Structures are given as C-alpha cells and as structure tokens.
Amino acid sequence: MARDYDVIVAGAGAAGLSAALSASLAGASVLVMEADKQVGGSSRLSGGHFYAAGTSVQREAGVMNDTADDMYEHYMTLNQWLVEPSVVRRYCDLSAPTFEWLKNLGVEFKPEGVYRSGVSSVPRGHRPEGAGERIVEVLYGHCGNRNIDFVFNARASGLITDDAGRICGVRTGDDVATCGAAILSTGGFGANKELLGRHYPQAAKADNWSWYIGSPFAQGDALAMAEALDADIAGHDRGLLLVTPGFSRDLEVLLPGWLVMVNPSGRRFANEASPYTVLGGLIEKEGGHAFAVFDEAARAAAKPSAISRAYWVNDVLAKKADEGRIARATSLVELAKQIGADPNVLEGTIARYNADCARGVDSVYFKEPASGMRPVLTPPFYAAELRPAIICWTGTGLRTDADMRVLRRDESVIKGLYAAGETVGSLHGDRYIGGGGSYGPCVVFGKLAGEQAAVYTQNLQARK
Ligand SMILES: Cc1cc2nc3c(=O)[nH]c(=O)nc-3n(C[C@H](O)[C@H](O)[C@H](O)COP(=O)(O)OP(=O)(O)OC[C@H]3O[C@@H](n4cnc5c(N)ncnc54)[C@H](O)[C@@H]3O)c2cc1C
Structure with a gap:
C-alpha cells in the first residue's frame, strides 16, 4: 500500500x-x-x-x-x-x-x-x-x-x-x-x-x-x-525545578549570596550560591522546603541586582513581611518558633555563620565571600520560605x-x-x-x- x-x-x-x-x-x-x-x-x-x-x-x-x-x-x-x-x-x-x-x-x-x-x-x-x-x-x-x-x-x-x-x-x-x-x-x-x-x-x-x-x-x-x-x-x-520564594511568577534562578539558607530544623545545609542545576535537589533532600534567613540590615541594603529584581529587593521584602509571606521577629528564638525550627539549632547556625563572616571565609560550604556574605545581627530577623517549584522542563x-x-x-x-x-x-x-x-x-x-x-x-x- x-x-x-x-x-x-x-x-x-x-x-x-x-x-x-x-x-x-x-x-x-x-x-x-x-x-x-x-x-x-x-x-x-x-x-x-x-x-x-x-x-x-x-x-x-x-x-x-x-x-x-x-x-x-x-x-x-x-x-x-x-x-x-x-x-x-x-x-x-x-x-x-x-x-x-x-x-x-x-x-x-x-x-x-x-x-x-x-x-x-x-x-x-x-x-x-x-x-x-x-x-x-x-x-x-x-x-x-x-x-x-x-x-x-x-x-x-x-x-x-x-x-x-x-x-x-x-x-x-x-x-x-x-x-x-x-x-x-x-x-x-x-x-x-x-x-x-x-x-x-x-x-x-x-x-x-x-x-x-x-x-x-x-x-x-x-x-x-x-x-x-x-x-x-x-x-x-x-526534571528541573528552580527555587523560588513564591512571591510572584518571575523567573529568577539564583539566590543572592547574602541570604543564609537553613533547613526546616534551622540548620544550614548548602552553599546558598550553589548552581541552579543542583539547588532544587539539595532543598528536596531537606524535605522539599527551606528558609532564607536575613536581618534588617541585609533587607535594607537589598537593591535590584543582576541576580534579583523581583524577589530579593528591600521594598518587596518589607511588603511580603507585612503580608505575612515572610516571617519577621525581634529575636532568632522567636523567628525559629514562627517557622517551626529548633531555636537552639537556628541560633547555633547563625552564630557559626556570623563568626565565618567576621573571618571572611565560609568554613563549611565555601561560599565565596564576594557573593555578598554578611552576618545576621540586626533585628528584626526574617525567614522567607523557599521551594523548588518553578518547572523548567520534565x-x-x-x-x-x-x-x-x-x-x-x-x-x-x-x-x-x-x-x-x-x-x-x-x-x-x-x-x-x-x-x-x-x-x-x-x-x-x-x-x-x-x-x-x-x-x-x-x-x-x-x-x-
Ligand atoms: C524558558 C525556558 C528556558 C530554557 N532554557 C534552556 C537552556 O538554555 N538550555 C537547555 O538545555 N534547556 C533549556 N530549557 C529546556 C529546553 O528548552 C527544552 O527542554 C527543549 O527546548 C524541549 O524541546 P522539544 O523539542 O523536546 O519540545 P518543544 O520545544 O516544547 O516542542 C514540542 C512541540 O510539540 C508540539 N506538540 C505538543 N503536543 C503535540 C501533539 N500532540 N501533536 C503535534 N504537536 C504537538 C508543541 O506545540 C511544540 O511545538 C528551557 C526551557 C524553557 C521553557
């Protein structure tokens, strides 16, 4: 035929x-x-x-x-x-x-x-x-x-x-x-x-x-x-899931280096500036969500950058905290309670990270200080939930x-x-x-x- x-x-x-x-x-x-x-x-x-x-x-x-x-x-x-x-x-x-x-x-x-x-x-x-x-x-x-x-x-x-x-x-x-x-x-x-x-x-x-x-x-x-x-x-x-704080439908694939990423118990688990090719998988292994922690000084200094124009910018972060999308607290203990983390773990994590910032090295995950590492010292403190959720391909x-x-x-x-x-x-x-x-x-x-x-x-x- x-x-x-x-x-x-x-x-x-x-x-x-x-x-x-x-x-x-x-x-x-x-x-x-x-x-x-x-x-x-x-x-x-x-x-x-x-x-x-x-x-x-x-x-x-x-x-x-x-x-x-x-x-x-x-x-x-x-x-x-x-x-x-x-x-x-x-x-x-x-x-x-x-x-x-x-x-x-x-x-x-x-x-x-x-x-x-x-x-x-x-x-x-x-x-x-x-x-x-x-x-x-x-x-x-x-x-x-x-x-x-x-x-x-x-x-x-x-x-x-x-x-x-x-x-x-x-x-x-x-x-x-x-x-x-x-x-x-x-x-x-x-x-x-x-x-x-x-x-x-x-x-x-x-x-x-x-x-x-x-x-x-x-x-x-x-x-x-x-x-x-x-x-x-x-x-x-x-497939490939990109990490997002879920504020809007803007495609931004990297996290700024000034964030401190912790798992649901409050422990740091990865280089926040990891390539997008592995970041989602790292969060998935921690149970599918994590938190980006930062302080008021970091928030105030967050200007639109090549990495972020829609999410990690001072006025957006203030607005999302006002709306309850970002946890905000006057102490790390209170912040940990709000996100369901262990206060001791979060406090210990931040203390170690702050010490590394003072020495100018990330002794655990080798984040480049030039990526914008900064200590978490000035209240109020913030925690924004992150999820690998933007579907790029299957x-x-x-x-x-x-x-x-x-x-x-x-x-x-x-x-x-x-x-x-x-x-x-x-x-x-x-x-x-x-x-x-x-x-x-x-x-x-x-x-x-x-x-x-x-x-x-x-x-x-x-x-x-
Ligand atoms: C915004 C974006 C950026 C990306 N950047 C990169 C990158 O830089 N590098 C990289 O490696 N990957 C990247 N990816 C992933 C990559 O682009 C895709 O995996 C790839 O292009 C898929 O090609 P494809 O030909 O398989 O499918 P597609 O390009 O989606 O083509 C499939 C075609 O089939 C048609 N179709 C669907 N169903 C039927 C049907 N039943 N009958 C007839 N036609 C049908 C569709 O209309 C479409 O035209 C990106 C993806 C997106 C969305």
Whole structure:
C-alpha cells in the first residue's frame, strides 16, 4: 500500500525540527504535525544553550582537551549511574558532531558564550546568539528549503499499526496520515497537572507555588500515544525545578549570596550560591522546603541586582513581611518558633555563620565571600520560605534505546516508532548535568531519530 509520507514527525520544537530536517536529508519524505499555530514550542522560549564536549567553539575559547569520554564520566558520576548508560553515551558521543552540524546550518556560537553551565570544572555550556528562538528559525528555514510538509493546529492523537505491529500512520482529529515511521517529539508535560501528579510528584507537591515556564502545548501527548502500544516509561520524578520564594511568577534562578539558607530544623545545609542545576535537589533532600534567613540590615541594603529584581529587593521584602509571606521577629528564638525550627539549632547556625563572616571565609560550604556574605545581627530577623517549584522542563518520558527507538515494557522495539527531545525519559537523572543539558539532547536525538527513521523506512521499501 502506498503511504502518504516516509516519516511523520509529531511536534515541531528543536527536537522535531532537527528530526524532520535530518530525515529529509537522509532521503525521506516528511510531514510534520504541529499542535500550535507555529513551530517552536518551549524551544522557542528557551535560552537554547547546548551542552557538548569537544566542540570547535570550546577550542576557540581555550578549552582544548575536552572529550566525550570525560563528559560521559562526569554525567554518569553526577547521576550515580542511575540513568541509561547507552543513551547517555550516545548523547556524549554525538554532542560535538551535532553541535557542529547546527553551527554549520547557521546558528552562531561565540567563544565568549562558552561557560561552566553545571557543577563540572569544564565549560561545556554553549550560548547561541539569538537564544533558542534563533535555533528554531534556522532549523525551520532549512526545512522550508527541503519541501518538508507542515500542518499546523494539528494535534497528533494516536498511532496506527499494521498487522505486524509496525507503525503505519498517525491520527490527528478525524484525519489519518499514513507513514513508514513516526517520530514523537511533542515535548514534555510541564503544562499537564494530571501527568505532573503521576510522573513528577516533586513538582506536583509544590502545589500552588508551582508554575511552568514552557509552552502550554507541553501536555505530554506522546506518552499516552505510545503507552497505548505498551511503551515503557522511564525516569520517574525527574526534571528541573528552580527555587523560588513564591512571591510572584518571575523567573529568577539564583539566590543572592547574602541570604543564609537553613533547613526546616534551622540548620544550614548548602552553599546558598550553589548552581541552579543542583539547588532544587539539595532543598528536596531537606524535605522539599527551606528558609532564607536575613536581618534588617541585609533587607535594607537589598537593591535590584543582576541576580534579583523581583524577589530579593528591600521594598518587596518589607511588603511580603507585612503580608505575612515572610516571617519577621525581634529575636532568632522567636523567628525559629514562627517557622517551626529548633531555636537552639537556628541560633547555633547563625552564630557559626556570623563568626565565618567576621573571618571572611565560609568554613563549611565555601561560599565565596564576594557573593555578598554578611552576618545576621540586626533585628528584626526574617525567614522567607523557599521551594523548588518553578518547572523548567520534565525528564520522565518514553524509554528508548540508543537509536531512539521506543521500547515496550518487555524490551522489544515498537517497530517504526522513534522519540526525541523532552519526550524521551532515558537520559535525565536526579541531577541536571548543566545548562544546555536539555536543549543539547533535543537536537542530538532529534537529528539521530530522523536519520534512523529514514533508514528504517528505506529498508521497509527494500523488503517490498
Ligand atoms: C524558558 C525556558 C528556558 C530554557 N532554557 C534552556 C537552556 O538554555 N538550555 C537547555 O538545555 N534547556 C533549556 N530549557 C529546556 C529546553 O528548552 C527544552 O527542554 C527543549 O527546548 C524541549 O524541546 P522539544 O523539542 O523536546 O519540545 P518543544 O520545544 O516544547 O516542542 C514540542 C512541540 O510539540 C508540539 N506538540 C505538543 N503536543 C503535540 C501533539 N500532540 N501533536 C503535534 N504537536 C504537538 C508543541 O506545540 C511544540 O511545538 C528551557 C526551557 C524553557 C521553557
């Protein structure tokens, strides 16, 4: 039976556009179904940073000897080996070649945009000129040059299989388009409360503090479509939650160094200036919330800064204390009682911290004094609750092999079904590898899924 297209791609973010383009470059006819009225999804809103090892731009920036092996070792160690090694390995191996592919397509990366984006000592984050939107536009432009068909306002809703269990079509509304292979790249499920409850309880727990910064179309549609074919789901309770005091819906990812962060019993437990990639996880381990303690002198001195314009600013803090959103007390003992902490623990913690401030060193967590360390001495004292609650991306998704083929729960492959981007669950562990660790794999695995799907459909043809 003649098919409408070799490959159908559901979802046109960075992953889907990379998949469509690479499938077309490999000789496949391609249809892209996009639920929105335009391409881009969360990728368009994103910084578009790309985490990769061994790139030409790293070398231009003086990072001469980074390798896929080093990236793999760091990735696996950071995640305590609780990820699929084969998928991580493939990402590491393909990160630099795919980065160069994207660069050659016309996305500009400058050496000054290479930075340490996670907790590794090696700078692997690559900032693109024009952020995620530029990447989307470059990919989409190339798709246009290759006669790839796009349908908009077309939400894929089901997969059709033939008698042999192979994918042979994709449904959208009452229509079906037939194909040899399908690539699911519908993004994550950050905008879907029900799926957050099921797959990302840490995020769901944050309750009305929680909000999602990505596309409203991030409904996790790929999960239901593939689960109907018994697809396996990988990576429970994973994603990136950014820390917030919950005052408003402003996206600020770092805490100012003048705050003292304590756990619910009143003990300090981390460097307040920790990278955002690990901060949320550190608070999660303390029970899902913590408190930022400071004194009146710190509050009064808090001016809008590069780190904070919306939250950690003197008049905002005074207003939130007046509204009861921040605890305020004339003594640390009273402050501890208000937040349910142990007064002895809080007093001891602050005494030790104040002594460190006097000596100009953070003897326990090595916070840089230059980050703004200051003692907590002048009443009234304040404590603002913090929660990891801003949902940036979700990490639970379809389980795939290293060729992006979607796996059933019995480890068999669903023939002709591929996944890429945030839809994939096999990659992310408990810790975010670093800025660019979500966008990078979207492009890497989008390109790979497109190539694999094209080859698969060519083999189907050859068998006829
Ligand atoms: C504000 C922001 C900043 C970020 N910054 C970074 C960063 O700098 N570095 C980094 O690594 N990560 C970052 N992330 C995360 C990263 O951008 C995303 O994980 C990534 O872009 C997801 O790409 P995707 O292609 O998988 O999904 P998306 O880009 O969301 O694309 C999915 C597409 O599928 C469409 N769709 C959904 N359902 C269907 C359906 N049923 N049928 C058809 N189409 C459908 C959607 O409309 C959308 O267009 C950021 C995220 C946000 C929101």
